[in-house]
Amino acid sequence: MDRRSFLTTGAAATATLAFPAVLRAQSKDPIRIGFPLPLTGPFAAIASDMQQGAQLAVDELNAKGGILGRKVELLVRDDQLKPQVGAQRTQELIEKEKCQFIVGGLAAHVQMAINEQTKKAKVLFISTSQSDEISAKPDTSPITFHEALNPTITSRTVGSWVAKNLGKKWWIVYADYAWGKQNNAVLQDTCKKHGGTVLGATPYPLGSAEFSAHLPKIQAAKPDVLVSVTPGADNVAFLKQVTSFGMRKDMKIAQPLHWLSQAKQGGSELYQDIYAGINFYWELQDSIPEAKRYVEAFTKKFNIPPADYGVYAYSAVLEVARGSELAKTTDAEKVADALRKNNVYNHFKGKQWWRTCDNKSFQDMWIVKGRGPGKTRGDWGLLEIVEKVPANEEMDRTCKEKGHA
Amino acid sequence: MFDISLPALAAQVFTGLVLGGIFVLLAIGLSLIFGLMTVVNFSHGALYMLGAYLGFMLLGLTGSFWAALVLAPLLVGAFGLVIERFLIRPLYGRSPDDPLLLTFGLSLVLVEVARLIWGKIGLTLDPPKALDGAVNLGFTAFPLYRLFVIAVTIVVLIALWLFLEKTNVGLIIRAGSRDPLMVRALGFDVGRIWFLVFGIGTALAGLAGILAGPMRGAYAEMGVTIIIESFVVVVVGGMGSLLGAIVSGLLIGQVVSLTTFFAPKLAEIMVFVTMAVVLLVRPSGLFGEAGLME
Numbered sequence: 001m002d003r004r005s006f007l008t009t010g011a012a013a014t015a016t017l018a019f020p021a022v023l024r025a026q027s028k029d030p031i032r033i034g035f036p037l038p039l040t041g042p043f044a045a046i047a048s049d050m051q052q053g054a055q056l057a058v059d060e061l062n063a064k065g066g067i068l069g070r071k072v073e074l075l076v077r078d079d080q081l082k083p084q085v086g087a088q089r090t091q092e093l094i095e096k097e098k099c100q101f102i103v104g105g106l107a108a109h110v111q112m113a114i115n116e117q118t119k120k121a122k123v124l125f126i127s128t129s130q131s132d133e134i135s136a137k138p139d140t141s142p143i144t145f146h147e148a149l150n151p152t153i154t155s156r157t158v159g160s161w162v163a164k165n166l167g168k169k170w171w172i173v174y175a176d177y178a179w180g181k182q183n184n185a186v187l188q189d190t191c192k193k194h195g196g197t198v199l200g201a202t203p204y205p206l207g208s209a210e211f212s213a214h215l216p217k218i219q220a221a222k223p224d225v226l227v228s229v230t231p232g233a234d235n236v237a238f239l240k241q242v243t244s245f246g247m248r249k250d251m252k253i254a255q256p257l258h259w260l261s262q263a264k265q266g267g268s269e270l271y272q273d274i275y276a277g278i279n280f281y282w283e284l285q286d287s288i289p290e291a292k293r294y295v296e297a298f299t300k301k302f303n304i305p306p307a308d309y310g311v312y313a314y315s316a317v318l319e320v321a322r323g324s325e326l327a328k329t330t331d332a333e334k335v336a337d338a339l340r341k342n343n344v345y346n347h348f349k350g351k352q353w354w355r356t357c358d359n360k361s362f363q364d365m366w367i368v369k370g371r372g373p374g375k376t377r378g379d380w381g382l383l384e385i386v387e388k389v390p391a392n393e394e395m396d397r398t399c400k401e402k403g404h405a
Numbered sequence: 406m407f408d409i410s411l412p413a414l415a416a417q418v419f420t421g422l423v424l425g426g427i428f429v430l431l432a433i434g435l436s437l438i439f440g441l442m443t444v445v446n447f448s449h450g451a452l453y454m455l456g457a458y459l460g461f462m463l464l465g466l467t468g469s470f471w472a473a474l475v476l477a478p479l480l481v482g483a484f485g486l487v488i489e490r491f492l493i494r495p496l497y498g499r500s501p502d503d504p505l506l507l508t509f510g511l512s513l514v515l516v517e518v519a520r521l522i523w524g525k526i527g528l529t530l531d532p533p534k535a536l537d538g539a540v541n542l543g544f545t546a547f548p549l550y551r552l553f554v555i556a557v558t559i560v561v562l563i564a565l566w567l568f569l570e571k572t573n574v575g576l577i578i579r580a581g582s583r584d585p586l587m588v589r590a591l592g593f594d595v596g597r598i599w600f601l602v603f604g605i606g607t608a609l610a611g612l613a614g615i616l617a618g619p620m621r622g623a624y625a626e627m628g629v630t631i632i633i634e635s636f637v638v639v640v641v642g643g644m645g646s647l648l649g650a651i652v653s654g655l656l657i658g659q660v661v662s663l664t665t666f667f668a669p670k671l672a673e674i675m676v677f678v679t680m681a682v683v684l685l686v687r688p689s690g691l692f693g694e695a696g697l698m699e
Contacts, residue, residue, distance in 0.1 A: 041626060044525040176670065202669045207630075209621035212423065213665035213672070216416035216545055233527050237622055240529070244548035244620075246539030265529060 030071040031330060033058070033317060034093030035104040036114055038081035042207045042233035043106050045261035046309045050106060050128065051076050052302050053310025057317035060297070067321045068328065074317075075099060081106075081207070083113035090117040100330040103316045105129050106309065108151075108178035115144055124332040126319060128312035130154065132182045135360040137403030143332045145339065145359040147316040148309075149279050151182035153365070153395040154256045158277040159190030159227075161367050161387070162254045166275065167224025168196030171251075173214060173238065174229035176203035183229045183256050199223050204230075209237040215245045228255045235259065236266040243270060258368055260307035263382045271370030271382060278368045280311045280349055281383055294348040305380045315347045352391065357399035362391040412544035417666045418659065419542070423551045423620075425658020426558035430613035431631065432638040432650040433565070434606035440582040440645025441602050443501050444493060447508040449635065450628025451515035452607050456481045456614020457623035458519055461528050470533035478612040485607025489600050497599075512628070519625040527624030554616050561612065562651065565605075569647070578602060582645060637676055641683045643693020653691055 035054055037047045058074045066072050075097055079086035086105065093099045094117065102118050105111030108131040115134060118125035119141045126145040133139045135146045162170075170191055174180035184201055191198050199221045202214050211230075218226060226247070230238040235255070242248065258276040282305040285292040294314070298306040306314075322345060324330050326338035336359070343354040352363040368383040376382050389395075431453060438446050456477050463473035463480075492511065496503045531537075532550040539546040569575035581588045581598050589595050614627075621627065638657050642649025657676055664675040683691060 040520065040525050042527075042624075044527070048526065202665075204669065205673055207626075209624070209627065210424065212420045212551070212620075213417065213662040214669065216413050216420060217666055219416070219545060220410055220413040233622070233624060236527075236529060240622075241548075241620065244532075244539060244550065246546035246548075261526075265526070267529075 028070070030073040031067045031101075031324070032073045032075055032097060032099040033320060034090065034097060034099035034102045035074055035076045035313070036079040036086050036089045036093070036102070036110070037076060037104050038106050038110065039076070039078040041081040043081055043231070044233070045265060046232060046259055046307070047106050049261055049307040049310035050104070050313040051310075052298070053306065053312070053314035054103065054317050056298055056301055056310075057314045057321075059301070061318070061321050067324045068330070072321070076104075079105075079110050079114075081110060083110050086110040087113040087117050090114045091121075094118070094121045094123055099123070101126075101320045103128060103313065103320060108133070108182065112139060112178070115139060115141075119144065122332055124320070124323075124335055126316040128316050129309070130179055132186075132397075133178070135358040135402065136397070140358060140402075142359070143336045145316075145319070145336070145354065145361070147319070147361045148312050149277075149363070149365060150360070150396065151179060151256070152186050152397055154277050155183045155186035156190050156395060157365060157389050158254065158256050158275075158367065159187050160194060162225055162227070162275065163191060163194035163196050166252045166254060168194065169222075169224040170196060170198050170227050171218050171221055171223040171225075172198060172201040172227045172229060173211070173218070174201065174203055175206040175231055175234060177206045179231065180206065180229050187227060187229075187256075204234075206231070206234065208234060211238050211241045212245070215241065215247065219245065219247055219250070223251055225252050225254050228253060230255070231257075232259070232262065233265075235262045236270070239266060239270050239274070257308075258370075258383060259309070260305075260380065260383065263370065264380060268371060268373045268376050268382050272372030273370055275367065275369045275386070277389075278308055278366050278383070279363065280306075280308050281366065281368060281385065282306055283377065283381060283383070283385065284349060284366075288349055290346060291349050311348050315345075315352070318347045319345060355393055355396075355399070357404050358402055360396060362393055362396075364391050365389045414666070416542075416545035416547065417662050419545070419547055420551075421659040421662030422655070423554050423658070424661055425655040426555055427613050427617055427631075428635060428638045428657055429558060429651050429654030430561065430609050430616070431635040432642065432654045433562075433647060434609035434613075435635055435639050436642065436645055436647055436650040437602055437609075438606040439639065440647070441578065441585075442493075442497075442599050444603075445501060445505040445508070446603075446606070447505055447632065448488070448512040448515065449508075449607070449610050450632030451512040451519075452481050452485065452610040452628070453614040453617070453631060454519060454623070454625065454628040455484070455515060456611030457530070457618040457621075457627060458523055458528070458614075459611070460615030460618050461523075461530050461623050464530065474612075474615055477615040478608045481611025481614070482604045482608025485610075486600060486604040488607070489603035493603065494596070494600075497596075512632070516625050516629075523623070523625070525625065527622050527627075529622045530618040532619040550619055554620070557612075557616060561609070565647075574598075574601070634676055637680045639690075641680050641690055643687075643690030645694070646690065646692035649690055649692030 039047050058072050061072045077089040102125045105114050105127050106129045111127045124143045127134050128147050130148050130150050132150050174184040253274045255276040258278050263271045282295045285295040323335035323339040327334040340356045367387040371384045460473045460477040463476050536550040536553050540549050585595050638654045642653030660679050664672040
């Protein structure tokens with residue numbers, strides 16, 4: 001070893017001793033939140049709103065000094081709406097990018113794949129899209145949280161409303177994957193409970209843009225209500241084709257959910273008088289102060305009002321922060337315990353809470369309908385609130401029914 | 406669970422005709438290109454997507470759906486000529502795998518380019534006002550635009566048939582697909598014929614795209630699944646056979662439509678079951694000649 005290298009090594013060693021690397025890492029390394037999302041494919045429009053919601057949450061956190069004094073970083077990855085890609089991206093986010101938390105997922109089948117990875121790596125996961133299985137045994141875990149509504153809550157609520165108000169003879173068209181199948185099952189059940197009949201239920205492959213072959217049968221069956229369980233871009237294609245076959249005058253249309261991003265794409269005429277459930281709509285700002293603050297912050301940053309799924313991302317990222325601050329650590333189990341201990345929160349639309357037996361979020365939802373041309377409020381005021389459905393644990397299956405002891 | 410009434414079944418057959426029409430337009434282009442050049446054009450689905458997007462763009466520029474309907478296929482065809490001249494031509498004389506891999510890569514590039522230009526979120530196209538709404542066919546209400554798609558497909562097929570059967574260029578194309586070496590020996594420039602045929606084939610893909618746009622919308626991934634189904638159509642019809650592509654396109658359209666009617670869960674798989682059954686009975690497809698792939 002020559003004198004020069006001895007000196008540099010010595011200097012480096014002194015510096016390390018003076019500022020222990022471990023300590024430095026703890027105080028300065030950012031906290032990383034991994035966010036797998038289907039940025040491409042039929043859910044791209046909804047995913048874009050979610051990415052923006054998550055980004056707004058991270059920016060707000062950083063403006064207030066981050067989490068535990070550490071900067072927060074958001075790492076968004078495209079899961080292409082494929083479970084195997086979702087699993088791979090999640091694994092990379094955890095192992096290569098060293099993310100302390102995973103938030104996200106926008107499809108029932110992909111979030112199960114993400115959850116498998118987070119459970120294996122013991123990383124806290126807050127799911128931000130609908131699924132009945134994610135908060136039920138055997139899939140759930142003490143470090144798996146579910147921020148979104150689920151098919152049981154949505155289809156029981158919307159189904160009951162439809163049976164009471166629109167008609168009792170239904171035809172259901174549903175996307176043939178986890179979310180579609182779960183909604184179909186709950187809808188069938190709800191219809192029967194209200195003394196209605198499901199004349200038929202037809203599955204179609206998710207991401208299909210061609211529905212014509214399903215329609216003649218429905219035309220001939222003449223249901224009172226056509227229940228469309230067609231998420232993302234499929235929704236616009238389905239409604240357009242139903243309209244082009246002249247079926248709108250013969251039957252009403254209802255859906256478990258409206259997505260403002262799809263309604264905007266399809267236009268006010270297409271969505272006129274279509275009833276559905278929704279977890280958030282920007283016009284709630286008129287009555288809810290928290291919604292007003294969120295809508296204003298979002299609109300200022302992105303120049304468009306927020307839609308419905310971005311709020312899940314926003315709220316879930318803020319819950320990661322709240323849990324970490326309460327637990328004073330990023331350790332998954334301790335953060336999860338802290339969230340269950342202080343289970344009430346309110347980030348954008350009023351009080352929400354985690355049910356402690358299954359880590360499921362309970363929140364208000366609304367029944368909305370398309371306003372139709374000439375009646376919209378600006379470019380984005382396409383929907384009208386028909387009824388508020390307050391949060392209630394009885395909307396979901398009980399923890400016992402979900403397999404929790 | 407449901408009544409099988411004659412009117413509903415008739416409506417189902419009509420629906421299948423439209424699905425089949427789009428398959429035929431795609432499969433004819435694929436088959437023409439394969440029959441003449443033994444090139445398996447994997448970018449055909451991406452060119453279909455390009456047809457829909459260019460149609461959307463031209464509709465915005467010209468304000469006329471009819472102008473877009475004519476111009477979009479021409480532009481896609483012109484782009485096809487560029488692909489042939491600069492990408493496919495250097496690969497002639499090599500194994501058929503090379504152009505297959507190249508066009509597969511090209512399709513991935515085109516999907517990404519479409520996302521860059523038109524965004525990751527799909528676009529909706531509206532049919533022209535004159536074709537909006539449904540007409541009563543007596544047994545069912547059917548979208549006017551879908552009847553128009555059937556009509557355009559028939560007109561294009563007749564025009565193509567006249568071109569191939571009644572013109573000198575058509576004669577050379579047919580001869581070239583039988584025996585390119587002999588055609589070359591007779592003093593014809595086979596390269597120019599191939600160039601032309603690639604342009605026609607890709608223009609047909611563009612036409613299928615803009616026709617499908619008002620029904621299905623335009624989105625970057627729209628060619629991904631339909632290219633597989635179109636290859637099934639070509640294989641069932643017999644690689645390189647135009648009559649085969651037409652018959653099999655209509656057949657697969659009916660298979661999809663009628664399976665959806667009776668057992669919707671099986672609609673996707675039945676396409677492949679049909680292919681398997683046809684290949685068991687006729688290994689080179691319904692109208693195929695043995696030995697083209699060797």
